[in-house]
Amino acid sequence: MQLCxxxxxxxxxxxxxxxxxxxxxxxxxxxxxxxxxxxxxxxIGSLNAGEGSRIYSTHMDQSDVTFGKYDRLEKAxxxxxxxxxxxxxxxxxxxxxxxxxxxxxxxxxxxxxQVQSKLIAITTGGLKHQYHxxxxxxxxxxxxxxxxxxxxxxxxxxxxxxxxxxxxxxSDVEEMKRMMKLFxxxxxxxxxxxxxTVEEIEQASRxxxxxxxxxxxxxxxxxxxxxxxxxxxxxxxxxxxxxxDFIEAVNKIxxxxxxxxxxxxxxxxxxxxxxxxxRKFLFYKETxxxxxxxxxxxxxxxxxxxxxxxxxxxxxxxxYQTEVEADWISGRPELERIKYLKSKELFMICxxxxxxxxxxxxxxxxxxxxxxxxxxxxxxxxxYMGFRGMLFVIEKILNIK
Numbered sequence: 001m002q003l004c005x006x007x008x009x010x011x012x013x014x015x016x017x018x019x020x021x022x023x024x025x026x027x028x029x030x031x032x033x034x035x036x037x038x039x040x041x042x043x044i045g046s047l048n049a050g051e052g053s054r055i056y057s058t059h060m061d062q063s064d065v066t067f068g069k070y071d072r073l074e075k076a077x078x079x080x081x082x083x084x085x086x087x088x089x090x091x092x093x094x095x096x097x098x099x100x101x102x103x104x105x106x107x108x109x110x111x112x113x114q115v116q117s118k119l120i121a122i123t124t125g126g127l128k129h130q131y132h133x134x135x136x137x138x139x140x141x142x143x144x145x146x147x148x149x150x151x152x153x154x155x156x157x158x159x160x161x162x163x164x165x166x167x168x169x170x171s172d173v174e175e176m177k178r179m180m181k182l183f184x185x186x187x188x189x190x191x192x193x194x195x196x197t198v199e200e201i202e203q204a205s206r207x208x209x210x211x212x213x214x215x216x217x218x219x220x221x222x223x224x225x226x227x228x229x230x231x232x233x234x235x236x237x238x239x240x241x242x243x244x245d246f247i248e249a250v251n252k253i254x255x256x257x258x259x260x261x262x263x264x265x266x267x268x269x270x271x272x273x274x275x276x277x278x279r280k281f282l283f284y285k286e287t288x289x290x291x292x293x294x295x296x297x298x299x300x301x302x303x304x305x306x307x308x309x310x311x312x313x314x315x316x317x318x319x320y321q322t323e324v325e326a327d328w329i330s331g332r333p334e335l336e337r338i339k340y341l342k343s344k345e346l347f348m349i350c351x352x353x354x355x356x357x358x359x360x361x362x363x364x365x366x367x368x369x370x371x372x373x374x375x376x377x378x379x380x381x382x383x384y385m386g387f388r389g390m391l392f393v394i395e396k397i398l399n400i401k
Contacts, residue, residue, distance in 0.1 A: 004334050006354035007371045009320045010165075012124040013095065015134025018165040019142075020090050020122070021055065024197045027086040027117075028055045031073045031102055032094020056080060060096060070107055077107075081115035087198040088146070089115075092122040099127070120145055130320045130331075132295065135163055136216035139192055142201060143220045149228065150206045154255040156189035157209040160232070161217030163193055166295070167352070167370045168377065168384055170194065175383035176211065176237070182266075183247055183258050192217065209233065209253050213385075214297045237385045238301025239308045240270050266387045273394045278310050280398065286347070291315040291362075293337065293351035294369025296322055301384070302350045302368055305393055311347060315340065319352060319369070348397075364400055366393070 020028055030037045037057035058072040073091070080089055093104050108119035120141070124134045139161065157180060162173050173194050180186045190196055190204040210221045210232035221232035231253060235246040244267060251258040281288070288311045292302045296318050303313050318324050321331030334354075341349070341360040348364040349356060353373035356365045367375055368384060383389040 006334065010131035012129040012131060012134030015131035015165065016092065016122050016124045016138040019135050019138040019163045019193055022164050022195050023193050025086055026088045026090060026198060027080050027084055028090045028092060029058065029076050029080060030092045030094050031058050031097045031104065032060050033096060034059045036094045054084065073107055074111060077111055077115060081117045086117050088120055089117045090120050090122050095127055131165065132216050132320055132322065135165065136219060139217050139220040140223060142192065143224055146201045147204045148202050150203050152208055153206045154208045155186055156207045157186055157211060158189050158204050158207040159191045160210050160212045160221050161214035162191055165370055166214065167368060167372065170380040171383040172385040174380050175386040175388050179386055182262050184250065184256050208255055236297060236301045236304065238389065239304040240274065240390050241308065242304050243386050270387050270390050273391060277394050277398055281310055287345050288312050288347050289314040290348040290350065291346055293317045293319060293355040298369050305390065309397065314344065364397065366396060
């Protein structure tokens with residue numbers, strides 16, 4: 001366990017909660033003490049998430065732990081089903097109930113015939129993995145347990161991997177919807193899981209394409225391709241060239257034909273402002289080195305953006321432990337980051353809330369990842385992805401005094 005001044009990396013249990021909590025007409029029941037559930041709810045608030053699922057705790061006590069009793073959990077399931085009547089109840093183990101080996105799946109199986117809600121057991125207890133694994137496992141579970149077999153609609157597509165732990169998720173989804181409508185005249189079927197409904201998830205097999213927005217959604221996309229024959233595209237839609245490459249990849253899917261007039265107009269608009277920025281830096285004599293801290297896909301995406309802007313990246317750090325590119329680092333102690341930022345002269349930091357809060361010498365700071373300390377995100381049209389995302393970042397830098 002590493003000492004932390006700010007936040008330790010969240011566990012897989014939190015990743016599951018973040019993935020589920022924005023699905024409407026569902027409830028989450030956690031078999032654990034009230035404190036762990038309270039921590040989870042507070043964390044959701046800091047991520048600027050909208051209303052979705054309701055979260056309840058069984059208020060597990062010492063006797064439940066000592067004797068392995070399930071009375072509180074069974075009563076909670078029956079009460080939520082009777083009084084709230086959600087379509088689905090996700091029943092979760094907490095870290096405490098995981099330690100004693102609580103059999104959540106058996107409880108759900110035994111009670112299913114007594115309730116109207118569909119019971120789904122979530123077994124990520126928070127003791128094995130970091131949060132991105134919880135996101136990955138829960139997205140895969142959703143497509144396996146909730147999605148049904150429906151007729152294909154060539155005018156529909158899904159977005160996979162947009163969950164509330166992704167900073168600026170609402171704006172990035174809106175940009176993806178805008179581009180797909182403008183360039184291909186297609187409508188979104190289901191967003192996994194940004195403020196979506198149970199019905200939208202159940203009917204996700206209607207889509208003719210899955211757009212994967214993060215690495216953790218790949219397993220879900222591959223399962224849907226194997227089961228329903230839905231092709232997927234996993235492309236980092238950050239920066240001008242990456243966005244063009246993404247549009248061209250979509251254009252190769254059967255039933256998708258890009259509107260070249262609209263595409264060329266957007267590309268030229270970005271190139272115009274990109275030229276203005278590069279002209280500003282033409283005689284810039286100070287450092288152009290930057291550092292990026294965040295989740296895997298954000299770090300990869302902003303590395304592409306900064307390189308297109310003519311800036312250099314000195315440090316690329318994924319804040320949890322995962323496989324990364326050769327010149328990256330991941331899952332390092334917080335103290336290393338504190339020392340680096342204090343000593344290194346930088347032009348720009350793109351990072352999470354704690355990284356921006358640390359003492360640093362950068363001229364520009366831009367929050368691009370969670371955890372979030374201070375930012376309130378309400379207006380859903382300031383993306384980092386896509387053509388407008390590139391324009392938004394250019395605007396931020398052009399306004400430097």
